[in-house]
Amino acid sequence: MRFIINGNSVEVEADIRTSLLDVLRDHLGLTGSKKGCNQGACGACTVLVDGERINACLGLAVQYEGREITTVEGLGTLGSLAPLQQAFIDHDGFQCGYCTPGQLCSAVAMMSEVERGVPSQVTRDLDVDAIAFSREEVRERMSGNLCRCGAHNGIIDAIESVYGEASR
Numbered sequence: 001m002r003f004i005i006n007g008n009s010v011e012v013e014a015d016i017r018t019s020l021l022d023v024l025r026d027h028l029g030l031t032g033s034k035k036g037c038n039q040g041a042c043g044a045c046t047v048l049v050d051g052e053r054i055n056a057c058l059g060l061a062v063q064y065e066g067r068e069i070t071t072v073e074g075l076g077t078l079g080s081l082a083p084l085q086q087a088f089i090d091h092d093g094f095q096c097g098y099c100t101p102g103q104l105c106s107a108v109a110m111m112s113e114v115e116r117g118v119p120s121q122v123t124r125d126l127d128v129d130a131i132a133f134s135r136e137e138v139r140e141r142m143s144g145n146l147c148r149c150g151a152h153n154g155i156i157d158a159i160e161s162v163y164g165e166a167s168r
Helices: 020-027 083-090 100-116 135-141 152-166
Strands: 002-005 008-011 046-049 052-055 068-070
Touching: 046 100, 052 100, 083 100, 083 152, 100 135, 100 152, 135 152
Parallel strands: 002 068
Antiparallel strands: 002 008, 046 052, 046 068
């Protein structure tokens, strides 16, 4: 199977029944994405495929062959964190850090959804051209990513500090 992962062309030999998460972690050593529930309920395994967020534990790797995949390792580097990564640090948006990679990838995709005008469950007016960026929208859109440590307020604050400015 061939993929573009974090901007690099990668070829992997794996059983076609292998999940994307297991290919990333076990075959490519990209351990940022975590295996939490392995049922798509916690969001710890969230990655971006062609800019859209998916739960990597639910999809077979073969389904994403030839597509562009971004993991948390592709968002920034140790020497140059992405603004959202730095905001998570600045706003205590993580405690144990287990859910953080999925939260970061989900937040990147969430903002793309808002910018494209994709409504959420709490979007009040579906006839507007631009969806209002609000704490309520962020909470709803990030509800598929669980934080067992209770860092949700810091996570939301971090997202608002980066994307709230961009939406104004």
